Amino acid sequence: MRVKNVRGRFLLLDGTEKEGRKIIREAGLGESEIIFPLFPDGTGSGRTVWWANAAFHFNQLVSAVANEDKVFYWGPRRFLRLFLREAAEWDGHQPLFWSHWERVREEGMVKFYGALGACLPGEVPVGVLPTHLGNRFFEESLTRALAEVNCSLVRCGRPWPTPEEELRTPKGAQKITLAMIVKDEEAFLAGCLEQALPFVDDIVLVDTGSQDRTAEVAASYGARLLRHEWNVDFAAARNAYLEEIREGWVLTLDADEYLTPAAGACLRRLAERGEPKVYYLRTYNYHNEFLAHFTDQANIRLFWRAPDARYVGEIHEQLVTSLPRELVGGPYVVHYGYLPGVMGKKQKRSRNLEILRQVTAERESPFDWYNYGLSLLGSGQAAEALEALEHYLKLETPGAVEKRPSAFWHAARAALACGKRELALEYAEKACEAPLPECHFTRGQVLEALGRVEEAIGAYRTAASLPDPPASLYQIFNQTDTSIKLWRARLAAASLLEKGKRYAEAEQEYKQVLEGDFANVFALMGLARVKRLQGKLREALKWARRGVDYLPDALEPHLEYLEVLLAQGELEAAREHVAGTRLAPALEGRLWLRLAGKAAEAGEWTVALEASQKVLENEPDSTAALVLKARALRGLGRLKEAEEALRNVSDLPDVRNERGCIALAQTRLDEAEEIFRTVLAEDPAHAAAATNLAQVLVLRGKVEEALEVLRPFVDGGSLDQNPRSALLAARCLNALGQFEEALALLSFLEPGSLPKSLQSEFYLVKGNSLFGLEDWERAGECYFEGFRMNPEDHELLMRVGLLMIKVERWEDAKNAFTRVLMLDPGNKEAAQFLELAQAAACIAKR
Template sequence: MAIKSLDKASHSISLCMIVKNEEKYLEECLTSVRECADEIIVVDTGSSDRTVEIARSFHAEVFLHPWENDFSKHRNQSLGYAGGEWILWMDADERLEPGGSSSIREAVTLQDADSLLLTMVCFFDNRTRQSWNNAIKLFRNHRGIHFEGIVHNRVVGCQSTKFCPAKIYHLGYDIGAEDVRKKFLRTSTLLRRAIEEEPLNFKHHHDLAVALSSVHRFRAAVQEGLTAIRLHEQALSSDINILWTYFVVASSYYNLRLPDEARSVAEKALSLNPDHFDSYFVLASVCADQDDMDGFSAAYDRFVEATTRYRENPHLAGPLLVNKIDEQWRLEIEYGRLLLKRGKHKEAEEKFLIASRISSDPAAAFRLAAAICRDHSQPASASRLLGKALESGIEPHRGKFEKALNRKAEGQLHGYSTDIRHLLGLESKPPELLYPLGVEALKIGEYASAEEHLSDAIGKGYDHPEVYNGLALACKYQGKIEEAMKWNRKALESDEENANALAHLGHLSYDQKAWDSAKRYYSRSLIADPRQKSVLFHLSLLALMDQDLPACVSYCDRLMELLDLPRERVIERIQDIGTIYEEVGHAFHRLGENRMHQEALSFSNSLKGKPQ
């Protein structure tokens, strides 16, 4: 690449970068800006690969500085070496879109701007998700404009910012779970240090909430996000990205299965900005889960309207980061599910096809649609949609896994278990399949294999609480009670109110007749999720053992409501409670809960004085 003359009259541009071991990305990054960068300044903070060699092949000026755990310090070092009139700053894992150079060249001729916003498009999950935000990526040199922030750099000192209609693609977050975990550990360490130094800075708490949500630590993300919102309000800040914080909190509540809280936070965000389509996405998701077609349709319509307007006019959002710009297809899938529940099969399939057409990953759309058809006893539709997923290039192992699940839905249980065992026996599998495959291994009684696959999933970065809970079950069914409890406690380290982990610990304690421990775990679990039938059932039995009949009746009443059993009755004798347990046992039998069916009938017989 030839270096152009740094002539101020030509509105010269210096590309400034900090790098370390970026040989995977750097060449494509530098190639993308060769038509607009007159000078390349690279601060290398300790590369041991070909990064420096690649940079110099583009005639970059490379300066070596030891890493000092401060991104802004090193970015400001790069500015000190730059001679251009304008600074374009990028990371190695970023790419300027084709044709973007001409937009940049035209934009830097603006006389009344000292800085320019470009649209950043970040990719996640094999490009099935995107976030967009307008960020200052170009600014005038020698005007005192610089970077602040140990982790997430912020450009400060700008007086007049305009919009440049060019996009920069950020690939660095489109990585596997193991790399996400490593990035989280690095980032969270620096952010906690920043919070110690500036505890009242809401941006640090926001950034930590975002990082926590990226590794499924949703309860901690809620706590940090709410702290950020409170500090933002106290500071009377006008930072529009507090809407992003609201989204992180609302979506974390949603993932914690707390729909009322998710709805409340999303509605609060919309009261601040009625066009915030990320909040409409959360509202639509909550309404879909609650089978509220009218609420879903209203939120869906506003989401589509707002995202369409944003795509056509990205400058309207200013610096706001949005997370759901490319995920209308997921709402189309949910729309299809709601229609399917209402018997509108043709309309549902039309929605599934729309989802596949607008998704950046049609195979993923078809796979999710097939799963919904499976869950709604539509095996023929599930098979047809899975066929389309295979045609669209679904990963082969995932395709075989989904075929096995289709067989199960069709009642071909032998074929299903044979297929799952075949997949379990393969030496090489995609990391994202380890957890779901481990769950199916549990269901077919392959407990040792389940333990192996779930352990491997954790090693590959899929270490969210439900993987630990699955591993605990695998150990329990092999008689490894202490190990099972260890894994459930590990889940609680990530989420101290995880309902499944608490319930499992309650069950393990109950089985060991550690009644007091069982009650403590069950009670905490019920606070986290009041709709757990097994927990209510066992709490009722423990109350009965304690001869606390009012508590027993109260738990039974809540349980009967969940089981859709008649609750209007008079309890006059202990035998009446035995009748309740008999009805509860039959209800559990209809649900396939055989252990609780037998246990309920056993207590019923005891209370009625019948032989066991």
């Protein structure tokens, strides 16, 4: 294999990243991408919910890499070296496909392990493989795609058994039939059947009216397909497969639910016991394609086909049987139906809501009203949800209510969404009688909304530290958010601590999040942020870099990484980082926009201009980018071009404010003042316009009026949002001799959190206040700190010179005024003070 110029993508179904990377590095492919399944107990920094679909990941590799050779692997770690040995022999000229499988006896069970691999020359333009066919048809799909470009495939390894061969292979003494109801499930069905195939002996699907390729996929996996006319009754559809299956064990899944290998082996073991029962397994519902965000509940997965077994209920159907029931801990099923994209496409929520609306109108079933309330809440109808859940609580027996705390926490969330915070707290407190993390997490949310921050932090910490709840709470449909204990509760506590500037405590909470989910991007960004706010920029950069590495296609890690670089003053490094991202153009534009804004704040006008123009390449009508471009041109003294940049831009407040700034730069004070007043008349909260108007008034000697304009923006704790306003207000107070008031105002600002361009000004203004109070020593400390940050600030050097005169350090005064004149040769005031200092120095020598 030609190791140079080769890109690899390896999806490892098990093992650790350290183990996998070591093997891949030994093969000379150390820069390859390694991905693992996104599971609650998963590993690896690169993770995916689409772990079961080899074609999906092959397509991603092909689309990301154009003219380089490509190496692809999907499978367990145990076969990785075997594939890499074959890949090492590849000549790099003809596409190669490799496969291998074994049945291995483990823990008294025979388990199926299979792997796929491919090597593709960079010059072969292979098309997109279909993702609805399943992994057993990967080779066939790749062969067809290559035939379209007149290219053949070299095959090696051990071909997987066909689905028919797999079904005929004995797996134990007990027969298991996979039973499902389906409709338009081509996107998920092959993956579901593929994962279940090694553990079942038969497949029965009830199709309620598919219009896509569901039947084709079912047939390819050897399933028996029953047609069933849909009559808005899920129980009737499930009973149709019970009519077909008269003996043995029934394994139930939805098409968008996949058995994990551990779950499949567990269910086979349970069946081999030969004890007629109903077995529950936990189901983890994916809620995000990139983050470890799950909810979970227990669902019936395996039951003996007893004569009395039947389903009841038009929706959220329940199995009725005299068989004993058992919840099995450990292995789990994963469910894709709650992913936002899937929910939107299938419109499950609106379908379920309509059915439940009809059902609750016809009968008073507590279970139906409970589910109706949840569906309403999920659809954003909080008031109706609260009413439905309260109706459920009236209908349900006290014993059943006690076992369903989820009714209380959902009622609490509905009440909170309606603004009924005290009622929400009542329901949250009732929920907390059960030891579920969700109960205390909901209580924390309500307490946070009530402003009881310390209690909210305590509730979140309790939610994170609870032991696993008793199994009984999962058998009665208490769906709980697994992510709460895994990371969400700690993250919520950390966020409140960070807002309270309790950075050390926030840091500890973020680190505990990473103990549960070490690639959690929110915690990584939180750590980067608190380190940045504490001025520990090297550590901040480390955490932000990890976030970018773990989630390179998401905007948020790049934004925080950019913030750290900008806080370090590394504008060139920030520019290079943005230019090197692989984000979608719209997301990359947001990074350029942020860079433009920060560069403008720092007075780096060339960078600001370039960054704003980058945004405009993809979004030519972006008002924010046009304003920043005009601001950069103004900063560069290209005032005519700045005016031209805003010529055809909508007359929004920010646009008018920038036009006022251009007028101010041209000393057209009347025009500038009129523009700023117009902006404030339309938007009284426009801090930039207020600050600019105050600046005009100061130039006209109207310092008291300027202070009145600024006052709304420096009162009420908004100084962090309006530092320019605060600094100008402090200048005004100094000018009016109100030095103590100026210092009090400045005490609310943290210089380390200010934009770099304002940090030296902060020390200048504070030094002036102390100078006015004749506190020469502290004034000097401020001036010299400002000078350290900006040694070319004329005003700062003048103040240093004046202070040196006050303390009769004539040589230092001479040096300060001399430097002012080097920077600004026409400065008459500096020349006069230099003469004074020189004369005083001569007298002092006598």
